[in-house]
Amino acid sequence: MARMKFICDAERCIECNGCVTACKSEHEVPWGVNRRRLVTVNDGVPGERSISVSCMHCSDAPCMAVCPVDCFYKTDEGIVLHDKDLCIGCGYCFYACPFGAPQFPQAGAFGLRGKMDKCTYCSGGPEENHSAEEFRKYGRNRLAEGKLPACAEMCSTKALLAGDAEVITKIYKTRVVTRGKGEEIWGWSMAYGGSDKLSDLPGGKA
């Protein structure tokens, strides 16, 4: 099994918030906690773009590195999950995460911070699969039902793709090439600048 990832196609996202709603509804996430949210760049300006952001299930996750109680783990599919029974709600993961994925439920007049909550890639957590305890702490386990995350499956324009990284990368590449902008907007030069020639890449052979 390869790594499970999300890709958001900014050319297709229409800022409908369907993914956000699907996530909140699927897992009955409490008020104030948003496992997924939309970020709009140049809002109101012609040509604005929106992307759907949540935990990106990093290959080298900074939240795992900074957690003082080691409550994070990674599944065989590369999904970053955590044990809420261990979490002390310190917030280090929130500061470490470049995507603002970790969320903390707040209660009371003094802003008491609860245990961290984040996207589970709809794969539950360290409790018995499909148990009431798993649902209460982590939400529904769709992966164990052979389904992809609700946010991606609910996306009306299929802007948000979820699945095996190799499969969704191919889907996204097909779109980019089909849009007619040419192969030049895909690959190394698009991401890092410079040439797309294999011989010009670091370690490339002529």
Add this chain to the structure above:
Amino acid sequence: MKFLARLAAAGAAAALVAACTEPSQDPARSYAGKEDAKAYSGDAFKGDKAKWESALAARSEAQNDYGNYRAAGKKKTP
């Protein structure tokens, strides 16, 4: 003199090769929480990993509307 030259060459080679190591990116500390059951271990797949993977692969591929349209013999604008 030859011995010293060989020693210097060996030292230089060792210094050059030392730059070729790649540090592991795995977190240094291990997970301290409860073990999680495999996603395919439940009633739906009964431990059949291959069946679970093919179910997910089919779902992933279903997101490819170009593939679906090609299969249906239709043309779609990007």
